[in-house]
Amino acid sequence: MAKIESKPLRYAHAEGHTDVCYTEDGQHLITCGHDGDVRIWVDLEDDDPNSHCVGESALAIFYKDKRLYVATDSHVVQAYTFPEFDKDGIVTRFTAPVTQIKSTKKIEALGCSSENMEARICSVEGGAPLFVMENHNGPVLSIAICPQMKYSCTASGDGMIRIWDIDTQKMIKEVYCVPKINTFYSAKVLCRMDFEPSEGKYLAYPNNREIVLLDCISWVQRMTLTHTSIKCAISQCLFSPCGQYLAGSTVAGQIAVWEIETGNSLGIVDHPTSHNVSAMAWNPKGNGVLAYCDVAGQLGSLVNCYGKDSHVQEDVEMVERVDDDLMDNLIHEDSDDENAISLEKLKNETLGFVVDEDNSRPPSRHVASAPTTVPPQGPFQPSATPLHLEHRYMCWNDVGIVRCHSLENGESSIDVEFHDTNVHHGIHLNNYLNHTMASLSTSVLALACETPSKLVCISLVGSSKEWSASMPDTEEVLCVCAAAGVVACATTARLLRLFTPMGTQRQVISLAGPVVSLAAYNTTVLAVYHSTEPGVSDQHLSMDIVAMNGRQVRSKTVSVPLTPSAKLAWLGTTDVGSPCSYDNTGILRLYDIASGVWIPICDTATHSRGVSDSWYIVSISEPSQTVRAILCRGTTFPVTAPKPIVTELAIQIPLCELDSEKSQYEEQLVRWAHTTSDVDVKNARESALKLFALACRSEVEQRALELMELLKDDRLLPLAAKYASRLGRMHLAEKLTNLADAWERDSDKLNLAHNSHFQELDTQETYDVTDTEQEMNTSLIIPQKTKDTKTFENVKPIKPVPIKSSPGGPRNPFKKQQDSTKHIQSPLSLTERTLIEVHASNDQTENEDPLKPQNGESFVDWFARNKESMERQNPEMTPSEVTRYGIKMFKSIQTKVNGESGKRKLDDTNDSEPQATNAAKQTKLSAFAFQKKS
Template sequence: MPFKRSLMRYAHSAGHTHCCYTADGERIITSGSDGDIRIWQGIDDDDPNSECIGEFVLCIAHYGDRLLASTDLNTVQAYTYPERNRDGTEFTFTAPVTTIKVDSKFIAAGSEDTVIKVVPVDKSEEFFELTGHEGPILKIDTSPKGLLASSSGDGTIRIWDLKERKEIKVIKGFETASSFYNAKTFVTPSFEPTKGSHLAYVQGKQVQVLETVNWSKTVTLKDDKISSNYTVCSFSPCGKYIAAGTQTAEISVWEVRSGDVIKGETKASEAHRITALDWNPANNGEFAYTDNTGQLGTIIDCYNIDENILEIGIDENGSVDNDVDFGDIQFDKDDEDNENCISLERLKNETLGLAKSDDDDLLERKSNRSDSVAEVRIPNTSTAMQSAFQSSSTPAHLEHRYMVWNNVGIVKAHTDGDESTIGVEFHDASVHHDIHISNYLNHTMAALSSSVLALACDTPSKLVCIALSAGSREWSISLPDCEEIIAIGASEKLVAIATDVNNLRVFSVMGTQRELICLPGPVVAVAGHGDSIMAAFHAGSPINGYQNISIMLMQAIGLSVRCREFRIGLTPCTKLTWLGFSDRGSPVCNDTMGTVRMYNLKGNYWTIVCDMNKHIKNASDTFFIVDVSEHNQIVRAILCRGGAYPMTTPKPLVTELPMQIPLCDMESDKSELEESLLRNASLLIDNSEANLREIAIKLFAIACRSENEVRAKELVEMIASPNLLSIAIKYANKLGRIHLSAKLTELLPQMEEQEQLKEKRCNEIEMEAINLLQSSPMNASLMLAQKDKSSSLTIAPKPILSSQGKRNPFKRGGGGAAKLISNPLSHLTDKAIGFNDSQSQGSESLNGLHPLENDETINNENIENESQNLVSTTTPPKFMDWYKEHKEELQSQNPDAIAAELTKIAMRQFKALQSATKSIKRRAEDDEGAANKLTKYN
């Protein structure tokens, strides 16, 4: 019976189109250059289910209840079927994925980057790569024997042993192609599906069939009716037939054993190149095909289905052929399900009442378990855990690579045979001159800051640091034998290394061991800034493609350490590619989707500040992040064309990408202003308050022009700035919005109240900081030491003045004594309570080590005594000394006050005493000045 050809119908827009059947053979799935996936009930379905998953889809595959598709993001994305919900990412490549193949054991995919990736279906092992092709992968197929055949644009077919993961055969002599889109033929290797005994592929106007035992040619299939070269071919599910399509949409079908051509409609109404061909797995003699114009067609009645069934395992006499291989299913001669046979074992058990044997129970349990597994399929949720990496570095296996590239400089490693060197280039020559050293320890990791260059290697696990601010002084330290360094980070004050036993070891720049912190999980990356160290680690196993990563942020203050932990935000089914700080100290991360996120330390949340994919033109291009400037609102990165890492020569250019929060409808002026408003409010930007007022006025004007007074009032309430309110009232009056102006005027008392509450809250925070410093054991000991030091200086005898006119270091107004006074807690309390250096410098004359002159002008003796014992009014440790001295007196005066209230009372009295002291000093200076004038006058 000749095969029949259906009419071609539109499936997708013009371009490469692919098709496949579902596992049950009831539906056809197609994909095309329009980025859509369509599911057809049949060739006559006028309303297929459609889903857009990207810009283009080159290939698809279906198995079980999963659908695999190549995306424009160079990934193989999994979806549930038929719901088409995301179900993880199977593979990620550096170029578009061109072919996917799934069998009972393996999932394989090939890409334009010449790499083939394979993973077991049950995910019992991690994926592995097959490399060796020198051109884009065109098509792949797998064999029941554990073989994989791949055709490439380099003009070869390569046969791989998946168990040994190596190449075993190369077939040459095919047309070459520099790109998948330029390939005129896909060669399309196809294994015989039942036993894998033969391999077929197209070559010109022929289809060659090889034996897989010795790779000798078995038969060459030809069809005299065709006029162009074949592009694709495929074995039927029964392995008896082969179908092939040509560059002009001609179809040929052969019976393999005899080599005869099956008669049918070979010619097509339109001559377009066939891009895909897939047999129906129901083994009904039907297959579907697509061409490069987005058309879909089917071929039916290629063979008689009844004839095919009879030849499976029945001989001429009607008995079952005992030599048929039924795989793992073995049949017992005395099967209990056979009612026409007599089983002696069953008669014994029934007569003697014997129980079933353990083997029977085991078989029954296995049967029940198999039935349950067949009914309910547990979705595969395993995902590979991301390994540790160094931010802004290229892979360690490269001969010439970047060990780190950041805002300070570039550290490059060069390997030439047995010689290995490391070169450091600084962006600012004032920081340090360039460095060139031999890499005799084979360092693979580096971290660079303005004060230190840190180098590390995993084996032997040793840390070597060069202190740039101390004349390039070098120090090193070796780790215990049980630990290996897997990540390193450095800041201006600290150096941190993470080990394989989840330890985070922190050192000072000069080599003092500061901390040993146990991380809750395997480390992913480490970064440093100022007195802070940030470590990313796995908080649990990945689930459904989601990496379960958390961040530990450590801040070293004196001898104390404060840590906080928070989860990291990543795009679904992506990995972390960069971790670091902005120039203002905000944590920043980037994932494989090119989404840059910044952590708001005040609000404790992540926000997207840049989508780097919007700045690339080709899907295979990526950005290599170098630095993030929160001050200038830019992301400095290197554009990598067709790859993920920059080349060392020539030196690439750094691109500045502007930060932009991806709000909705960014084409409108309103959304642009809202984005700028949100960015100025959430990021640490100079003059942010002035910018907020300016942007808010523009948004207020847009709302007024849009006749939306409610939104205008809402905006003013949200900003809650008295200055903005006054400007908004004037603008509303100018536009004649009297009703809006009246409503805004009513908000003035409310905003004043909010300002008062805000000021009160600031005072409470100040008190909390004071209590925190007071309650700290470290600070208490330091304060006690400072007090002892002050007491010792007070009782020391005055130096003998010489007659030679030497400078008196204790003379009032001299700079020597003021500089000798040190405050060991100034670097803590200035930040915690809000005092600045100018205030401290302006009030040095009130220090207890410098008694006030002209004490006879003071009328109140008690105030005089208090002022002599008073410490600096602007330095919190001095207040604490005064508070410690008068604490018992304050407690007796206020017996019912708690600790916080007692501190507030003490602060009020201290400030009153401060004001009195200043006024007394001012009067004394005035009296002294008047006396001097009077003396001159006389």
């Protein structure tokens, strides 16, 4: 087999984008370049080519049916006669430069792509376009048309390859594989695609370091072609005229040739000066000659590209048909079953698959394991705008804003603006390493780039020192995040690398799939990755919650929910540390560590005026129950100038019938139970009592009783009983009285069982590994997560106020009243009265013995007060063992106190001061509560 050889390069045009094509008979080579000239070469050794000036520059050229079509600097596709080179009409006009002209031998049309985000299929005679391909969000870099003119394909700077059905004039498939750019002149990867020229069976397109072949019937991946020597992205690919070979070139000038039938590489040739190859053209003679030109204006060629000497001519049709010996071997089989197998072999051979008995495959070809119509989502930085923008946001969060400014000459700079100038003054950096990723916290600014893959961090505390870490040769940084106590980056090796803010390498963790995004809070890192391959319409994402505490590192893995057919658009945490995710349909979700569930907290689409509007998330505040975001009208990201306005959106859980009063109160209680809000006890109990009053007024006693069972609040129970008795609902009042007794009997068992079990469970599953002082039996819906938990701990037990004055002293509110129906007030006024009674308090007496529980003191309060002394007495115990020891001690002390004094109960005949109600009993479910820190 002859080796592929490269002919010496020669000067063709001035430096800049250069294009090349052959005449249909293969006798002439034609080039155009940045100098505006078109040159006609007899062969590569032609020292005196015919030269014609068509303008200041020419970007594309194509020969068809004795006519030459040139894309000139006036943004038109000009036709010329050949070889006379006389003007022969204008095929079409654009408002921006034409980037490529493409056609096939069997059709009478031209495909033209332009920088104005549009591509067209036009008749060779001009006139109105036959098909206009719009809806691109970037310059169209290339176009391809199948030989039957049934499908076309475009690649644009917005990162997408789009496949179009010409008959219906609709887009049928999108593939994400193009590096994003905002102008054709800055594109290194041109993403030149090609259809198989004989029957249009395959569509070949470059995807990073490999070439992917799609089946043009099912649009599933058939094979991929690559080479071990390819070290950078492939820019373009081109089928040979016979359709049996495929050539591909990289941005570093490497050119490789593969045989489609076997998938084997026939060889690879390095460019002498490593310049990017801008165009390639096969000689139509079928002699294995491939001409190419580069961005330096040089022209070269490769010979023996078919694996045999180019001087030995063979009929092209002999390459296309199946070998006669193979056909004979397949037909002359003994049995019918073997003949059926042989037909399958024939089918596989003609489709380009080789069936071996040991199922072995060539190393350079990989068949897709399962067809999928949804490409996996690529990695991204939260709150960052697209890379191809000249002025873009690298990060925008509650600490500050990081902007990147790129100039046309390649220079780049980074500006950092802090919301609070007391934290740090503004920073201006020259972006020498071309950083594309940034994350900002109160202690560090983290920057990273893919090539060279390096993490650079600037400390914002102390002496503001800078440190950096270079990745190993085989790794590239894909995502980066920074928080007050950690810096993390995820790499192409599926590794999560953790650093301290000052540069100490803390840990290296393997991720279970390709990373999508990173976020961090304090010393906790959130890593979202693909748990499995995407399905027919959905991404399958998971999140690792990795927490560091001293030498300990703990992780919890949870699935990340998305709206059907949606992608993750933002990842972060609230200002108190709750993980949050936001998809591109506008749904914002919060992960409640206590319950282990994702809760939708805001639908930003309800706040948009137009269908094309979107919201750019900045930060989320749980205490104020707001989402800070920027409205982007008609786009998905904000502009850098003028500076956009940040809007506050209210957090709201999407319960049913939110326009009704009942649902509004329910939404408040559910939201306060799962988020750390600034709401106080007064507002919470007020909403609870109003919801109870609505149930009573609607004559749904069972719902009212159910509500009190759910609330599990001893302070509300007497008030609810009085309210029910006032309305004459004695049956409900009696049930509420019995409910209080049931709570009294069951509280001891619940405290013991759930403290021993859920305390251990919580330390294993929550990411706040230092928090062991959980509230174990508090009210389920009355807000337990507060910015300052002491406000709830210091609330004194209320003293029930008599319904009406009595000379005999206060009465038992749970006792049936004979004349309760005679003086019924309106429900509304009674509700207002009970709201006042909620906040009545009684002085508590202190217990002199520190180990002895105070009057009405729960286990949590007692344990918090005595935990340090128990740890000093038992230094060998773990936190879980100290908790169990405390439970036993608390129970023994309680039993001793109760045995000595007995339990006091409210009595209607008691003339002494009314006994304060017991402290709030706590439910078993609240053992899951995750106490966030402000």
